[in-house]
Amino acid sequence: MSTAAIIVAAGRGTRAGGDLPKQWQMLAGRRVADWTLERFSIPQIGHVVLVLHPEDREAWNEFADKPLILAPGGSDRAASVRNGLAALDGLGITKVLIHDVARPCVSRELIMSVLNALDTHRAAAPGLPVTDALWSGSEGHVTGTRDRAGLFAAQTPQGFHYDDIRTAHAAHPDDAADDVEVARAAGISVAIVPGEPDNLKITRAGDFARAERILRQDMDVRLGNGYDVHRFGPGDHVMLCGVRVPHDRGLQGHSDADVGMHAVTDALYGALAEGDIGRHFPPSDPQWKGAASEIFLRHAVDLAARRGYTVSNIDCTLVCEYPKIGPHALAMQQEMARIMGIDATRVSVKATTSERLGFTGRGEGIAALATACLVRP
């Protein structure tokens, strides 16, 4: 993928105050930087460069094993951008978006609008027309009024063709208000796309409360359900919710036939509107023959995490006459909680018989139903 984003996060946030630079402070349950990075986690962007201050050692360690390119910050914003651009050399990047980590409320729509504008323009950036009257002032008094016609408040992400902005920054060693200034100094015309009032830059302490309000409006809760059936065949145990349960028959299936874990996994995919296990792990693919169902469950949880969702809770019901589930239910809850990386109190496993009715009542197989709740804070 030849499109990249550079998130500049090497500032010290002196105007915002606090014990940590603003990008590492909490905002609506996560750090500012986590929100910003999540916004750029979209299939249209193949590489994300995170520019970090050399002294932010914890961040360097934390992000080292994430799918990010890390680059060291410079003494001013422009120097940090130059280092971010250099980190993309040789990767065949054609388009690049440059964004302040301090703008965590940027919408995916705005990101796409800047990106799409690059199909027809050499450069594009969001701007908000100035609506307030503009004064000049001195010593606490208004000294004049300025014409606001044709003035815009500049936002990020600012988008460029990679070679253009790499060359422009190389020729502009000084600091700049933004990358648009650098591009224009190199003779590149920059199209204005409509900015968003909510895309504020956290600059002073009071900005956190406004950003928090915006992000909380964006909170999302999703439910999904899953249902699965496997038939009995020869064997001496069944795998249920990750636990090996001794039984005089086994369950048949392409993978380990863990009917409970399959229902839970499908409930997670359902909450994400991402189809079912068969879409992600086709039964026609021999590599999944006999596979441990843990692989499927972990994939669904990772997919949710990439979209900013965490698993709030899971409820799974197994339907069978035998084996008896009660003695194993706690182990099943604990095992699925381990795989999903959540507390066991958020996982429920229970069972019912079907009063000897139907295929489960006749002992021909086991059915499982599950509900999953995902939350994006």
Ligand SMILES: Nc1ccn([C@@H]2O[C@H](COP(=O)(O)OP(=O)(O)OP(=O)(O)O)[C@@H](O)[C@H]2O)c(=O)n1
């Ligand atoms: N040497 C620098 C300076 C700034 N930035 C980044 O540029 C963006 C916009 O800068 P600003 O809001 O001014 O952030 P800070 O420099 O951190 O704030 P302050 O000026 O209050 O210290 C921020 O995402 C900031 O992390 C950077 O990567 N490297």
Ligand SMILES: C[C@](O)(CO)[C@H](O)COP(=O)(O)O
């Ligand atoms: C690039 C920018 O976000 C455009 O509004 C802004 O100029 C960077 O922040 P700073 O406060 O001017 O350093």
